[in-house]
Amino acid sequence: MTLRFSVLASGSTGNAFYIESNKEKLLVDAGLSGKQMDKLFDEVQVSPADLSGILVTHEHSDHIKGLGIIARKYNLPIYANQKTWNAMEGSIGKLSLDQKFVFNMEEVKTFGDIDVESFGVSHDAAEPMFYVFRHGGKKVALVTDLGYVSERIKKTIEGADAYVFESNHDVGMLRMGRYPWSVKRRILGDSGHVSNEDCGLALTDVIDNNTKRIYLAHLSKDNNMKDLARMSVDNILRERGIEVELHDTDPLMPTGMYEVG
Numbered sequence: 295m296t297l298r299f300s301v302l303a304s305g306s307t308g309n310a311f312y313i314e315s316n317k318e319k320l321l322v323d324a325g326l327s328g329k330q331m332d333k334l335f336d337e338v339q340v341s342p343a344d345l346s347g348i349l350v351t352h353e354h355s356d357h358i359k360g361l362g363i364i365a366r367k368y369n370l371p372i373y374a375n376q377k378t379w380n381a382m383e384g385s386i387g388k389l390s391l392d393q394k395f396v397f398n399m400e401e402v403k404t405f406g407d408i409d410v411e412s413f414g415v416s417h418d419a420a421e422p423m424f425y426v427f428r429h430g431g432k433k434v435a436l437v438t439d440l441g442y443v444s445e446r447i448k449k450t451i452e453g454a455d456a457y458v459f460e461s462n463h464d465v466g467m468l469r470m471g472r473y474p475w476s477v478k479r480r481i482l483g484d485s486g487h488v489s490n491e492d493c494g495l496a497l498t499d500v501i502d503n504n505t506k507r508i509y510l511a512h513l514s515k516d517n518n519m520k521d522l523a524r525m526s527v528d529n530i531l532r533e534r535g536i537e538v539e540l541h542d543t544d545p546l547m548p549t550g551m552y553e554v555g
């Protein structure tokens with residue numbers, strides 16, 4: 295019973311997450327060009343033609359840029375909720391009817407031997423949602439692109455073996471930085487992105503003894519740095535006596551395939 299994953303790419307320039315069991319291969323989001331997506335698959339030695347499907351979190355271009363392209367190229371089914379379908383249909387190009395599937399918010403769908411549960415997040419898209427994956431008693435939670443981590447979300451994601459968790463910005467860097475105020479307000483607001491500090495605080499509530507690894511994800515390239523994100527989150531966890539491995543993600547380089555053990 296094994297569950298393996300790689301964060302293929304993470305950040306505002308494009309997001310893609312790959313997870314597999316021995317039988318099943320799933321992709322979440324395809325936010326880079328078709329060419330870049332192919333390169334990422336190459337680097338983790340996965341053949342995209344073997345995917346069972348692509349799950350979509352929301353219609354922002356950093357999550358769907360290459361979606362239509364690779365779905366057509368490899369004839370893959372796409373899963374998204376109806377509002378996301380409506381919002382993205384104009385920008386992903388033509389798909390055949392048998393590639394379009396609805397995955398409702400707060401639904402559990404089973405793909406072979408992986409159970410996938412979706413949950414809604416507060417973010418400025420039509421109906422954004424993220425996913426928890428379960429297989430053989432293991433649990434992996436993918437949580438990015440959200441303004442804040444609600445109690446409801448915490449309940450859904452608590453006690454996972456591994457997290458891919460948004461640590462978007464350092465609040466000080468964002469406030470001091472060159473972004474116009476309207477953009478700063480969007481990022482800091484309830485439907486924007488989670489800061490390093492909020493990431494650390496939310497993790498202290500959801501981590502338990504099962505938790506081995508956390509990947510800090512969707513880092514802002516202007517308002518954050520890998521070291522700063524890791525140190526900020528680490529400090530918050532340490533203050534509360536929590537020791538867990540923190541790992542970086544990268545906008546263009548996949549993380550090594552991690553076997554949830």
Ligand SMILES: [Zn+2]
Pocket residue numbers: 305306309354356357439512
């Ligand atoms: Zn995003």
Ligand SMILES: [Zn+2]
Pocket residue numbers: 352354417419439
């Ligand atoms: Zn987004």
